[in-house]
Amino acid sequence: MSTVEAAGQSTQExxxxxxxxxxxxxQLVWWKFRKHKMALVAGxxxxxxxxxxxxxxxxxxxxxxxxFPEYLYAPPQRVRLLASGEAFGPHVYGLVRGRDPETFxxxxxxxxEQRFDVRFFVRAEEYRLxxxxxxxxxxxxxxxxxxxxxxADRLGRDVFTRILYGARISLSVGLVGIFFTFVFGMVLGGLxxxxxxxxxxxxxxxxxxxxxxxxxxxxxxxxxxxxRDWPPVRIYFGIVIIFSMIGWTGLARVIRGKLLALRExxxxxxxxxxxxxxxxxxxxxxxxxxxxxIIVSLTLAIPQTILGETALSFLGLGLQPPxxxxxxxxxxxxxxxxxxxxxxxxxxxLFVIVTVLMFNxxxxxxxxxxxxxxx
Amino acid sequence: MLEYILRRTLQIIPLIVIISVxxxxxxxxxxxxxxTMRIIELEQTGTRVDEEEIARLTEQxxxxxxxxxxxxxxxxNIISRGHLGxxxxxxxPVTQVIGERIALTMSISLMTLVFIWIVAIPIGIYAATHQxxxxxxxxxxxxxxxxxxxxxxxxxxxxYLAFTQLGISVTxxxxxxxxxxxxSFARLxxxxxxxxxxxxxxxxxxxxxxxxxxxxxxLDELRKQYVVTARAKGVAxxxxxxKYPVRIAINPLISTIGWLLPFIVSGEALVSIVLxxxxxxxxxxxxxxxxxxxxxxxxxxxLSILTVVGTLISDLLLAWVDPRIRYQGATK
Numbered sequence: 001m002s003t004v005e006a007a008g009q010s011t012q013e014x015x016x017x018x019x020x021x022x023x024x025x026x027q028l029v030w031w032k033f034r035k036h037k038m039a040l041v042a043g044x045x046x047x048x049x050x051x052x053x054x055x056x057x058x059x060x061x062x063x064x065x066x067x068f069p070e071y072l073y074a075p076p077q078r079v080r081l082l083a084s085g086e087a088f089g090p091h092v093y094g095l096v097r098g099r100d101p102e103t104f105x106x107x108x109x110x111x112x113e114q115r116f117d118v119r120f121f122v123r124a125e126e127y128r129l130x131x132x133x134x135x136x137x138x139x140x141x142x143x144x145x146x147x148x149x150x151x152a153d154r155l156g157r158d159v160f161t162r163i164l165y166g167a168r169i170s171l172s173v174g175l176v177g178i179f180f181t182f183v184f185g186m187v188l189g190g191l192x193x194x195x196x197x198x199x200x201x202x203x204x205x206x207x208x209x210x211x212x213x214x215x216x217x218x219x220x221x222x223x224x225x226x227x228r229d230w231p232p233v234r235i236y237f238g239i240v241i242i243f244s245m246i247g248w249t250g251l252a253r254v255i256r257g258k259l260l261a262l263r264e265x266x267x268x269x270x271x272x273x274x275x276x277x278x279x280x281x282x283x284x285x286x287x288x289x290x291x292x293x294i295i296v297s298l299t300l301a302i303p304q305t306i307l308g309e310t311a312l313s314f315l316g317l318g319l320q321p322p323x324x325x326x327x328x329x330x331x332x333x334x335x336x337x338x339x340x341x342x343x344x345x346x347x348x349x350l351f352v353i354v355t356v357l358m359f360n361x362x363x364x365x366x367x368x369x370x371x372x373x374x375x
Numbered sequence: 376m377l378e379y380i381l382r383r384t385l386q387i388i389p390l391i392v393i394i395s396v397x398x399x400x401x402x403x404x405x406x407x408x409x410x411t412m413r414i415i416e417l418e419q420t421g422t423r424v425d426e427e428e429i430a431r432l433t434e435q436x437x438x439x440x441x442x443x444x445x446x447x448x449x450x451x452n453i454i455s456r457g458h459l460g461x462x463x464x465x466x467x468p469v470t471q472v473i474g475e476r477i478a479l480t481m482s483i484s485l486m487t488l489v490f491i492w493i494v495a496i497p498i499g500i501y502a503a504t505h506q507x508x509x510x511x512x513x514x515x516x517x518x519x520x521x522x523x524x525x526x527x528x529x530x531x532x533x534x535y536l537a538f539t540q541l542g543i544s545v546t547x548x549x550x551x552x553x554x555x556x557x558x559s560f561a562r563l564x565x566x567x568x569x570x571x572x573x574x575x576x577x578x579x580x581x582x583x584x585x586x587x588x589x590x591x592x593x594l595d596e597l598r599k600q601y602v603v604t605a606r607a608k609g610v611a612x613x614x615x616x617x618k619y620p621v622r623i624a625i626n627p628l629i630s631t632i633g634w635l636l637p638f639i640v641s642g643e644a645l646v647s648i649v650l651x652x653x654x655x656x657x658x659x660x661x662x663x664x665x666x667x668x669x670x671x672x673x674x675x676x677x678l679s680i681l682t683v684v685g686t687l688i689s690d691l692l693l694a695w696v697d698p699r700i701r702y703q704g705a706t707k
């Protein structure tokens with residue numbers, strides 16, 4: 001190797017090192033997170049899902065309550081592009097109802113005579129986006145007949161549409177849930193770590209208790225106690241608060257542990273000597289130094305809330321129809337008959353699992369990135 | 376050791392008291408009291424309710440007293456006579472309704488715990504000793520899925536696959552002819568093959584997370600100096616692995632029972648509802664839907680207490696196996 005090259009390389013290294021030392025904490029976190037490919041992918045997938053949830057009125061071809069009486073329990077239709085001797089373009093075929101002569105169950109056969117062309121930006125049923133903007137443009141649909149990508153339920157409603165609307169409730173439960181979990185965990189963990197003494201002991205015993213008992217029976221009992229005649233919005237918040245009341249322990253532990261460790265650090269001592277007020281030390285120096293841990297803990301708490309809502313609504317203890325969430329949709333799949341013959345009713349399961357999986361990947365990546373100083 | 380046992384046992388008494396308060400709160404939560412519900416129910420079925428009956432029930436449940444007195448009365452009934460109250464839905468004392476179901480729930484939970492251990496430890500060891508091999512990646516991948524898929528959703532999927540692919544139904548614990556039969560050897564034999572599905576379904580998430588713990592613990596241990604030294608001195612790989620690193624890595628695993636057992640009991644409640652097992656889950660759900668609160672509150676309480684006691688037993692076992700824990704506690 002020539003000396004020139006070696007010199008060039010070493011300046012490059014110095015530049016990289018300089019970049020590293022000059023970078024802010026959040027820049028370092030981002031650089032480290034970027035290396036975690038699965039977490040990046042998960043973040044993108046979740047972004048898409050929340051986008052779908054936000055614009056479900058536009059993206060779904062029907063309204064969640066729209067019924068097609070001829071299509072009760074119709075199986076998913078396949079979208080085809082080409083057909084022999086017909087015009088090119090996406091289309092589905094109509095389904096014709098029949099009855100199995102032996103089992104007397106309803107059967108559907110594809111009728112290639114009925115061709116429903118799928119068109120984009122069709123004008124169909126009117127909706128209000130976010131309850132504000134009136135429109136009747138749907139991303140796709142057909143003027144000629146129903147297009148049901150995921151089949152229909154027992155009332156002939158489009159499962160695809162209902163899953164998109166359900167995403168709005170199911171995914172938002174996670175976000176609203178972490179807001180309350182954050183408040184509970186912050187206050188109780190903060191008090192515990194900062195005050196110490198008797199308060200600390202009491203809160204820690206409470207944490208021990210909540211960790212050592214099976215929580216799902218407790219959730220079920222508390223959710224069942226919410227009055228049935230409450231409006232859906234209040235039930236929604238009631239359920240979210242129940243989860244947070246039980247689920248704050250993880251965050252509280254993180255915050256308490258970090259507070260205990262950090263308040264002995266030199267920079268806190270330096271701040272104190274320089275005459276900074278307690279509040280300023282906490283807000284300016286302590287909080288930013290463990291904010292990344294809080295984010296990790298909260299990211300991992302989101303799927304727990306989503307799963308909790310799904311489980312409770314599935315059991316009939318949470319949200320009730322006509323509210324649409326993934327758990328409510330799964331109520332239709334409660335008995336063996338429905339599962340065995342109408343398998344597409346389980347599709348919401350897939351969405352729940354993918355969401356939780358993505359949050360776990362994201363949380364894992366964030367956990368690695370949370371402490372950017374260990375290389 | 377005796378002192379340790381005593382101290383740990385005394386520690387759970389306040390826990391049990393708080394659990395009982397929470398359970399009593401659950402019983403008291405729904406609007407309207409037990410007797411009013413009972414009267415409405417009796418009137419709906421056309422039975423006339425006489426004043427004496429009302430007075431007797433009011434007296435028995437202390438509905439004319441304050442909340443604190445009612446709690447004391449309720450707790451005293453449990454301690455002195457094992458009387459948990461009456462389930463109006465089943466027309467039986469709560470203890471009779473849930474006795475066998477509690478036993479089944481706890482047996483299934485314990486078997487799941489054993490299953491998790493038997494599966495997770497060897498896989499964890501394999502994954503750690505074959506780090507970054509194909510097998511390791513496969514287990515890591517399945518581990519991620521296992522952690523993300525909750526038992527009750529998995530149960531739904533298993534039911535669907537079993538029915539459509541194999542044509543069998545995996546619900547229930549007994550064949551129809553044994554469903555209401557008294558316990559016998561034949562009934563036990565009938566149950567065993569059907570236990571597999573619930574145990575695997577409930578245990579999947581726990582197994583996945585335990586594999587992760589075992590893998591990372593063992594990896595930490597294998598990097599240590601003493602392992603390198605032993606290897607340099609020519610100790611056979613197998614002996615080296617099992618003599619120290621595995622044993623040390625298993626220790627923190629034992630302490631995971633503290634959260635694993637509550638987690639399993641929780642999961643069992645949901646899975647048993649989906650798979651329609653004759654355990655506590657379906658009874659709890661029905662009790663809650665029909666506001667049969669004495670039954671629901673008692674179930675929550677007994678499940679919680681048994682879980683706490685189970686954790687205590689595992690802690691004591693751990694202390695017995697690992698003296699460091701005893702001393703650590705004593706020097707605190």
